[in-house]
Amino acid sequence: METIRCLILGSGPAGYTAAIYAARAGLAPVIYEGLQPGGQLTTTTDVDNFPGYPQGVEGNQMMEDMREQAERFGTEIRPAIAVKADLSAAPYTLTFDDGSQVQCQTLIIATGATAKYLGLADEEKYKGQGVSACATCDGFFYRKKNVAVVGGGDTACEEASYLAGLAAKVYLIVRKPFLRASKAMQEKVMTNPKIEILFETNTEGLFGTDGVEGAHVVYRRGLPDERHYDIAIDGFFLAIGHHPNSELFMPWVKTDESGYILTEGATPRTGVPGVFAAGDVADPHYRQAITAAASGCKAAIEAERYLSEHGL
Ligand code: NDP
Numbered sequence: 001m002e003t004i005r006c007l008i009l010g011s012g013p014a015g016y017t018a019a020i021y022a023a024r025a026g027l028a029p030v031i032y033e034g035l036q037p038g039g040q041l042t043t044t045t046d047v048d049n050f051p052g053y054p055q056g057v058e059g060n061q062m063m064e065d066m067r068e069q070a071e072r073f074g075t076e077i078r079p080a081i082a083v084k085a086d087l088s089a090a091p092y093t094l095t096f097d098d099g100s101q102v103q104c105q106t107l108i109i110a111t112g113a114t115a116k117y118l119g120l121a122d123e124e125k126y127k128g129q130g131v132s133a134c135a136t137c138d139g140f141f142y143r144k145k146n147v148a149v150v151g152g153g154d155t156a157c158e159e160a161s162y163l164a165g166l167a168a169k170v171y172l173i174v175r176k177p178f179l180r181a182s183k184a185m186q187e188k189v190m191t192n193p194k195i196e197i198l199f200e201t202n203t204e205g206l207f208g209t210d211g212v213e214g215a216h217v218v219y220r221r222g223l224p225d226e227r228h229y230d231i232a233i234d235g236f237f238l239a240i241g242h243h244p245n246s247e248l249f250m251p252w253v254k255t256d257e258s259g260y261i262l263t264e265g266a267t268p269r270t271g272v273p274g275v276f277a278a279g280d281v282a283d284p285h286y287r288q289a290i291t292a293a294a295s296g297c298k299a300a301i302e303a304e305r306y307l308s309e310h311g312l
Pocket of ligand 1 (some may be wrong): 049118150151152153154155156158174176177196239240241242284285287
C-alpha cells in the first residue's frame with residue numbers, strides 16, 4: 001500500500017496552508033479535497049478581511065490562489081473523500097470513497113464544518129427544490145422572488161444582505177428577540193428596506209406543490225400570544241451554524257460535546273502521535289479563514305517536527 005509522509009484531508013484555507021508549508025519543508029504532501037473542494041469559502045461572496053487583499057477577493061478566487069500556491073511547491077491534490085480512518089497504530093490507514101486505501105506517517109485533519117439544518121422533514125423533501133444552505137450558490141435562482149433566511153448570526157445577516165440584492169423580498173427568521181451578529185452586520189440588515197426581520201419566530205414546516213411556495217411559522221411559541229401564520233416564499237435558506245466534520249476520527253481523537261476536535265493547548269496536536277487537526281473542525285470559536293490558515297501552518301510545522309524526531 002502507498003505510504004504518504006504527510007496526508008492532508010480537506011482543501012479549505014487550513015488544508016491548503018498546511019500543504020504550502022509541508023511542501024516547502026519537503027514532506028511531499030498529498031491533499032484529499034473532500035466533499036467540498038476549496039471548502040466553505042467557495043460558497044461565500046467577497047472576502048474582505050483576509051490580509052493581503054486590500055480590495056477584497058472573491059471566495060472562489062482566493063481558494064484558487066491557495067491551490068495554485070500549494071501546487072507550485074509540489075503538493076499533490078486528489079479528488080476523493082475519506083470514508084474510513086484507522087488511527088490505531090502508525091502508519092495510519094485511510095480509505096476513500098473511490099475504494100482506494102493509503103497509509104500515512106502524519107495526518108492533518110482539516111475537514112472543516114458543514115451547514116446545519118433545522119431537522120424538519122420538509123427540508124429533506126424540498127432540498128434542491130427551494131431549500132438551500134448556501135445563498136451565494138443558489139441565490140441566483142431567486143431573482144425578483146421572495147425568500148427567507150433562518151438565523152440571527154453573521155452568516156444569516158450576510159446571506160440576507162446578499163439575497164436582498166437579487167430577490168424581491170427577504171424574510172430573516174430569528175428565534176430570539178435580537179440578532180447575534182456583529183453590530184455592523186445588524187446595521188446592514190436593519191437598514192435594508194428589502195429585508196423584514198421576523199424576531200421570536202420559528203419555522204414549523206414548508207409547503208408547495210412544485211417546490212417551496214411558503215413556510216408555516218410560529219411567533220412566540222409556547223407563550224400566551226403565540227401566533228401561527230404562513231409566509232409566501234420560493235426559497236428557504238438555512239444559516240444556523242455548522243457542525244464539525246469529525247465523525248470519522250471520533251474513536252481516536254477527543255472531541256467536545258459538539259464534535260469539535262480537542263487539541264493540546266495552543267497546538268494542533270490531537271493526542272494521537274503524528275495526527276493534527278486544523279481549521280474549523282477544531283475551532284468552535286473563531287472560524288475565520290485567517291485562523292484556519294494559521295492553524296494549518298502550525299499543523300504542517302508539527303508534522304515536519306514529528307517526522308524528523310522519528311527519523312521518517
Ligand atoms: P452562529 O453560531 O454565530 O449563529 C447561528 C444563528 O443561528 C444564531 O442566531 C442562532 O440563534 C441560530 N440558530 C441556531 N440553531 C437554530 C435553530 N435550530 N433554529 C433557529 N435558529 C437557530 O453561526 P454563524 O454561521 O452565523 O457564524 C459562525 C461564526 O462565523 C461566528 O463566529 C461569526 O461571527 C463568524 N462569521 C463571520 C463573518 C464575517 O466576519 N464576515 C461572516 C460569517 C460568519 P441563537 O442566537 O438563538 O442561538
